[in-house]
Amino acid sequence: MRVLAVGWANLDQRYYVEAFPPTKSRTGVRAYRETLGGPAAVAAQAVARLGGSARLLSRWGKDPAGARLRAMLEAEGVEVHLQLGDATPVSAVLVTPVGERYIFPYRPPLPTGLELDPVRLLEGVGAVLLDGRWPEAGQAVGALARARGLPVVLDLDRNRAPDWSLVTVASHVVASEELALEHGGIELLLDRLAKQGVFAAVTLGARGVVYEGGHLPAHRLEVQDTTGAGDVFHGAFALALAEGQAASVALRFANAAAALHCARGSPPSRQAVEALLG
Numbered sequence: 452m453r454v455l456a457v458g459w460a461n462l463d464q465r466y467y468v469e470a471f472p473p474t475k476s477r478t479g480v481r482a483y484r485e486t487l488g489g490p491a492a493v494a495a496q497a498v499a500r501l502g503g504s505a506r507l508l509s510r511w512g513k514d515p516a517g518a519r520l521r522a523m524l525e526a527e528g529v530e531v532h533l534q535l536g537d538a539t540p541v542s543a544v545l546v547t548p549v550g551e552r553y554i555f556p557y558r559p560p561l562p563t564g565l566e567l568d569p570v571r572l573l574e575g576v577g578a579v580l581l582d583g584r585w586p587e588a589g590q591a592v593g594a595l596a597r598a599r600g601l602p603v604v605l606d607l608d609r610n611r612a613p614d615w616s617l618v619t620v621a622s623h624v625v626a627s628e629e630l631a632l633e634h635g636g637i638e639l640l641l642d643r644l645a646k647q648g649v650f651a652a653v654t655l656g657a658r659g660v661v662y663e664g665g666h667l668p669a670h671r672l673e674v675q676d677t678t679g680a681g682d683v684f685h686g687a688f689a690l691a692l693a694e695g696q697a698a699s700v701a702l703r704f705a706n707a708a709a710a711l712h713c714a715r716g717s718p719p720s721r722q723a724v725e726a727l728l729g
Contacts, residue, residue, distance in 0.1 A: 452693040453504035453575050456491040456686065457592050458582030458606075460509040460524075461540035461556070462516050463488030465678065471547040486717075487523050488542050490582035490606050493679040494686030497708065497718040499528040503690040506530045508572055508588060510561040512538035532572060536561035550674035550713065565591045577693030578602040580685055581621065586613035593620030602692040605649075606685045610634060623650045623698060625660075625685055625705075637661060650698045654681055660706055664699055670710035670727060683718050684709040703728065 467482040487496050491509055498505040507529050511517045516539035524531050538559035545553045565588040572592060573579070579596040581589040583606060593603045597620055605621035607614060610633045618624060624644050631640040631653045644651035645663060652662035656677075659669040687708035691701030707727045711719035 452577040452690065453506060454495070454498045454578050454580060454686065454689045454693050455506045455508065455572060455576045455592065455596075456495040456498070456580045456582070456689075457508045457585060457588050458491030458580075459489035459540070459584035460492035460507065460511060460520060461488045461542050462486075462520050463542050463544050463678065465544045465546055465552075465676070467546045467676075469548070471545065471551075485519070487520070487527075488544070488679070489540070490584065490608075490682045490685065491580065492520075492524065492529075493682035493718070494580055494582070494606075494689070495524070495529045496527045497683040497686035497712070498690045500718040500720055501687055501690055501708065501724065502721040503693065504528075504530075504575075505686075506532065506572070506576065508532045508567065508585075508592065510534045510536050510585065511540060512536055512559065514539055516541055532567055534562050534566055544678055546676050546678060550677050552676065552678040554678075561585075563587050569595050573599065573601070576601065578604065578689045580604045580606065580689040581617050582606045582682075582685075583609060583611075583614035583617055586617055589617045590620060593617060596620075597622065602689070604685060604689045604692065606681070608681070618644065618647055618649065621649050623652075623688070623692065625652045625654060625688060627681060628653055628655050652698075652702060654684055654709075656680075660684075660702055662699070662702060667702060667706050670707060672710050672714040674713045676716035677713050678716075679718075680709045680713050683712040686718075687724070 688705035
């Protein structure tokens with residue numbers, strides 16, 4: 452089943468530091484790697500790893516970083532649809548010895564209006580995932596997808612008007628705990644979203660995920676790197692909805708996929724998720 456992810460893509464330059472916080476002018480790095488970054492791109496990668504068909508609509512530059520980003524995505528089997536901007540976004544990511552990450556993003560100017568045809572982008576798609584980083588494209592694609600009866604998942608992690616505007620085209624919203632706390636608390640956020648007629652859930656990191664009908668605890672695995680865990684969660688959730696799963700079942704699937712990502716530092720296979728779920 453195909454998922455269309457709409458939003459942000461960038462190159463992550465991950466530095467696995469020996470100690471954090473730094474105490475001197477230089478801190479050793481025990482490992483380094485360049486990876487896919489950005490909510491939409493990592494979600495699309497997760498969909499492909501989990502056996503789905505992934506399509507990405509995003510923006511970056513015609514530069515060496517953009518060429519590497521495209522090559523990474525296509526190597527994962529992701530179908531890329533692109534609008535060109537001034538340069539490709541890049542993030543420096545510091546990963547601590549306990550797996551926590553601190554992100555330092557470079558965001559160059561990128562086009563706002565959607566020039567590509569949303570009708571063609573939705574051909575063969577079973578669900579749409581929006582990350583809020585390109586609200587103009589999200590509105591256009593999301594509205595058409597909802598008119599066709601498709602699930603539209605919104606990754607809501609910023610308390611900004613353009614992000615909130617996408618709730619109007621979403622059928623499912625999975626928000627971050629940080630956003631919920633900014634909004635006045637988890638219960639208040641879930642209640643607001645429920646009143647807007649969408650299925651709502653909030654990811655809690657090491658404490659799992661809470662939703663309208665209950666709570667799923669996190670799987671207890673040794674954490675290597677939490678970078679992109681939320682993106683993997685959203686990609687897995689959208690894929691399960693595209694396959695016709697109920698939202699509560701899709702959350703269980705996504706919860707397991709995100710846990711395995713944290714343990715391995717990259718999105719897991721379908722077989723690994725199913726083995727964890729038993």
